[in-house]
Structures are given as structure tokens and as C-alpha cells.
Amino acid sequence: AAEAGAGPKKTVFIPPAIPQVPENLGQADVLQVVLGRKEEIVACVTANAASIPADAPRTMTLQWTVHPEGNTSAVTVESEGYKGTPLGACLAERIASWTFPKHKVQQAPIRFPFTF
Numbered sequence: 001a002a003e004a005g006a007g008p009k010k011t012v013f014i015p016p017a018i019p020q021v022p023e024n025l026g027q028a029d030v031l032q033v034v035l036g037r038k039e040e041i042v043a044c045v046t047a048n049a050a051s052i053p054a055d056a057p058r059t060m061t062l063q064w065t066v067h068p069e070g071n072t073s074a075v076t077v078e079s080e081g082y083k084g085t086p087l088g089a090c091l092a093e094r095i096a097s098w099t100f101p102k103h104k105v106q107q108a109p110i111r112f113p114f115t116f
Helices: 027-036 038-047 086-096
Strands: 059-066 072-077 110-115
Touching: 027 038, 027 110, 038 086, 059 086, 072 086
Parallel strands: none
Antiparallel strands: 059 072, 059 110
């Protein structure tokens, strides 16, 4: 005689939680992406060190737009002393290829100071 409940085991499938896309891109998200690309930033500075005037400021501010899908556009060098320089162009090119976390709301452009 079969025992009660000895039939095939029933399983319940619990789907994984669907990650929610946040409304906005936070400062911590931006910082995490920038710090995660530190090697690229250092490579730009190292490759272009000879073209940086000795009296130039050691901070360059760039601005870019991050779209809700996470891609970037409109990358520009804001610091006057670095506009049109090989270092500014190198950093702008790198930033243009970065991907940020997805978010729902298009935000104002990001302004980020790079210190070297």
C-alpha cells in the first residue's frame, strides 16, 4: 500500500526578482562607472603627459549627457586650458564609449572634474 503523500513531489517555481529600473541616475552610479574606468583615464593622462604644460591646472572638467538607456553623447571638455588638446580629446573619446546604469528620466548633463 502506498503511503499518503508519497506520490510525485510537487515543486513550485519562484521566478527571480525583476530588477527595477530606477527613476534617476545617482551620483554614486556615476562615480562607480568613472572609478571603474580609472585605467582608461590614467592611460590617457600617461599617453599625453608630454603635451600638458607645466603650469596647467591639474583638474579638467568634462561634461556629457547620459541617456536613460545608459549610453552617452555630447561629450565636451569644459576647462578652457584643455579644449582642443590631445588629453581632452582622449578623455572625451573614452567617455563617449562608456555605459551607465539604465534609468527612467533623462537628466541634466553630468559635469565631472578629473584631477591628475
